[in-house]
Amino acid sequence: MDDPTLPEMTQQxxxxxxxxxxxxxxxxxxxxxxxxxxxxxxxxxxxGDPTLLFRTAPGTKLLAVExxxxxxxxxxxxxxxxxxxxxxxxxxxHLEEDEAHRAEQLPLRPWLGSPKYDVxxxxxxxxTGRRFELSRPxxxxxxxx
Amino acid sequence: MDDPTLPEMTQQxxxxxxxxxxxxxxxxxxxxxxxxxxxxxxxxxxxGDPTLLFRTAPGTKLLAVExxxxxxxxxxxxxxxxxxxxxxxxxxxHLEEDEAHRAEQLPLRPWLGSPKYDVxxxxxxxxTGRRFELSRPxxxxxxxx
Numbered sequence: 001m002d003d004p005t006l007p008e009m010t011q012q013x014x015x016x017x018x019x020x021x022x023x024x025x026x027x028x029x030x031x032x033x034x035x036x037x038x039x040x041x042x043x044x045x046x047x048g049d050p051t052l053l054f055r056t057a058p059g060t061k062l063l064a065v066e067x068x069x070x071x072x073x074x075x076x077x078x079x080x081x082x083x084x085x086x087x088x089x090x091x092x093x094h095l096e097e098d099e100a101h102r103a104e105q106l107p108l109r110p111w112l113g114s115p116k117y118d119v120x121x122x123x124x125x126x127x128t129g130r131r132f133e134l135s136r137p138x139x140x141x142x143x144x145x
Numbered sequence: 146m147d148d149p150t151l152p153e154m155t156q157q158x159x160x161x162x163x164x165x166x167x168x169x170x171x172x173x174x175x176x177x178x179x180x181x182x183x184x185x186x187x188x189x190x191x192x193g194d195p196t197l198l199f200r201t202a203p204g205t206k207l208l209a210v211e212x213x214x215x216x217x218x219x220x221x222x223x224x225x226x227x228x229x230x231x232x233x234x235x236x237x238x239h240l241e242e243d244e245a246h247r248a249e250q251l252p253l254r255p256w257l258g259s260p261k262y263d264v265x266x267x268x269x270x271x272x273t274g275r276r277f278e279l280s281r282p283x284x285x286x287x288x289x290x
Contacts, residue, residue, distance in 0.1 A: 034173060036172040038277075076183050
């Protein structure tokens with residue numbers, strides 16, 4: 001999917017998908033170890049430009065945030081023969097207590113309740129989206145058998 | 146989702162999900178740049194232990210493979226109030242011409258046809274899967290309004 005001829009989505013279309021979904025995948029690196037994990041997120045507009053917020057318990061994701069590395073986040077959607085995928089690249093930062101309340105205004109919860117959690121914000125540096133047509137010639141091959 | 150109390154999936158359950166899906170997300174790093182991209186993949190058993198194959202055109206993904214970094218790959222599925230997510234970590238390698246034919250036996254095509262493609266294999270070093278209950282208290286909040 002590096003094909004540059006693929007139709008890119010507009011910024012507005014990208015944010016529409018980001019606002020419509022609640023599950024994405026966060027990719028980050030810790031000391032050369034590549035990680036990817038699903039997160040429940042929400043778009044936050046309280047600070048002006050939209051950012052993404054998610055909650056997490058202390059652990060690998062939070063460690064990556066504290067280390068200050070760049071992260072990448074992806075959401076996608078498949079409808080019929082068309083798929084869309086939006087990638088947000090940016091820096092993640094651990095919100096201090098006086099900011100963490102922003103999460104309370106959003107439809108954002110840890111999937112499995114943990115009494116303690118931290119709020120992380122992804123501040124986008126680049127948002128890109130692509131649309132794909134799902135050509136699946138093997139489906140016909142299977143039907144022919 | 147770093148909560149260690151979350152129920153882990155067995156290796157068999159992980160591979161069942163990997164075999165049932167055709168779209169996943171590949172995370173990789175190039176010189177401190179974090180990337181994540183959707184890929185159409187298939188499980189290949191022709192070499193003994195199962196691996197993942199995908200096709201790609203020359204570009205970012207292939208560059209990461211040539212650089213030999215570790216990659217991480219994720220698939221997930223949401224059904225009702227339950228979600229599952231499987232993460233494969235491993236090394237990606239670019240298949241030489243005499244091996245690339247393995248992709249022809251699989252339901253594997255680039256989503257948008259490009260006449261030239263390369264076949265990449267992900268050789269897993271770790272496969273882990275988790276199950277989540279989707280608690281969504283804000284759904285009730287919204288309904289109450």
